[in-house]
Amino acid sequence: MSAVRSKICGITRIEDALAAVEAGADAIGFVFYAKSPRAVTFQQARAIIKALPPFVTTVGLFVNASRCELGEILDAVPLDLLQFHGDETAADCEGWHRPYIKALRVKAGDDIAAACDAYASASGILLDTYVEGVPGGTGEAFDWSLIPQGLSKPIILAGGLTPDNVAEAIARVRPYAVDVSGGVEASKGIKDHAKIQAFIKAVVGA
Numbered sequence: 001m002s003a004v005r006s007k008i009c010g011i012t013r014i015e016d017a018l019a020a021v022e023a024g025a026d027a028i029g030f031v032f033y034a035k036s037p038r039a040v041t042f043q044q045a046r047a048i049i050k051a052l053p054p055f056v057t058t059v060g061l062f063v064n065a066s067r068c069e070l071g072e073i074l075d076a077v078p079l080d081l082l083q084f085h086g087d088e089t090a091a092d093c094e095g096w097h098r099p100y101i102k103a104l105r106v107k108a109g110d111d112i113a114a115a116c117d118a119y120a121s122a123s124g125i126l127l128d129t130y131v132e133g134v135p136g137g138t139g140e141a142f143d144w145s146l147i148p149q150g151l152s153k154p155i156i157l158a159g160g161l162t163p164d165n166v167a168e169a170i171a172r173v174r175p176y177a178v179d180v181s182g183g184v185e186a187s188k189g190i191k192d193h194a195k196i197q198a199f200i201k202a203v204v205g206a
């Protein structure tokens, strides 16, 4: 099995981005959703991305952003990949001249396979925890046994992952990648570098 890739999300500081890269993260995520305590401005994201070495994927996260807002951000910030966390249709996610991943918030009874098929143009599907009224970054894990085998898209597993549970998550789900925010933080939006290192070490060793 190829190495499981990792994304550290909710990055707000240059030092945290560099710590994630140093630890071996493949991607870093920037939250462009004002209600999140991890939200960044254009200027913050630009400064962080400017400080990155090569070969690190930059991911922008959106929740039902308007086309105007999305266009302004994409004009200002060099993002490699888009991640949509709201009610966006496939049509809403397409046409931005960038690959995208669609986040699905999982709860019992969801038809995950059908949802994956509905986003045929996505480069991947991020499976996250459903919490009423919270689009993402819950810090809570969901029941991984709800994930069917043989889904039609590369799966990025998210939701309440930590250095202590990510190896089990990988063993049980066999995702293409894993994604974490709260599980590697000292406080909302402030990453704990030791936790990042421990998380990536656990991913590599899984």
Ligand SMILES: O=C(O)c1ccccc1NCC(=O)[C@H](O)[C@H](O)COP(=O)(O)O
Pocket (backbone or CB within 6 Å): 009, 010, 029, 031, 033, 036, 037, 038, 061, 063, 085, 128, 135, 136, 137, 138, 139, 140, 158, 159, 160, 161, 179, 180, 181, 182, 183
């Ligand atoms: O992180 C946020 O605050 C956030 C807010 C609104 C939409 C998405 C958000 N995060 C998206 C992510 O990809 C998170 O890494 C993912 O939801 C997992 O978060 P966590 O459970 O804290 O690891």
